[in-house]
Amino acid sequence: MTLGLIVLLSFHVLASVFWAGSTFVLARTSGAGIEALRRPQLGASIVAVLTGAVLAAWIHGGAFGRTEQVLMIAVVASVIALLVQQLDRAHVARSQRIAAGLLMIAVIGMVAARYVA
Ligand code: HEM
Numbered sequence: 725m726t727l728g729l730i731v732l733l734s735f736h737v738l739a740s741v742f743w744a745g746s747t748f749v750l751a752r753t754s755g756a757g758i759e760a761l762r763r764p765q766l767g768a769s770i771v772a773v774l775t776g777a778v779l780a781a782w783i784h785g786g787a788f789g790r791t792e793q794v795l796m797i798a799v800v801a802s803v804i805a806l807l808v809q810q811l812d813r814a815h816v817a818r819s820q821r822i823a824a825g826l827l828m829i830a831v832i833g834m835v836a837a838r839y840v841a
Pocket residue numbers: 736737740741743744772773774775776777779780781783784795798799802803827830831834835837838
């Protein structure tokens with residue numbers, strides 16, 4: 725099912741790029757333009773988490789080696805970023821900055837995971 729995996733991974737990376745990219749921009753602009761980005765950002769984060777969960781079960785189900793441990797750190801960083809963004813809506817600049825740092829950890833962990841085995 726290589727094609728299925730490619731399609732799923734593409735959706736995952738596209739959603740993640742939008743989520744992280746919009747977060748980095750909002751962190752830099754102290755939240756300017758949040759009204760237009762709030763819903764798309766939430767949508768992208770949900771797609772990233774759901775496709776990521778399927779990928780994790782599909783590719784790494786049952787394993788817990790060094791690759792999965794690094795992935796786990798990235799996943800925890802992503803989930804905290806999502807919670808901070810959605811629960812601290814009153815302080816947009818602060819929550820987007822915190823989420824940006826966490827999503828940097830997430831991207832690095834996701835990309836590095838397969839090479840640390
Ligand atoms: C709960 C959230 C997430 C889960 C469960 C998850 C899970 C995964 C899994 C299992 C893979 C495949 C790893 C492999 O090829 O062995 C992956 C790849 C990837 N993820 Fe995530 N992910 C999540 C969130 C994110 C976020 C927030 C980002 C970026 C901001 C991200 C960026 C990437 C990238 C760029 C890849 C491709 C890595 C590569 O093929 O080299 N992921 N993710």
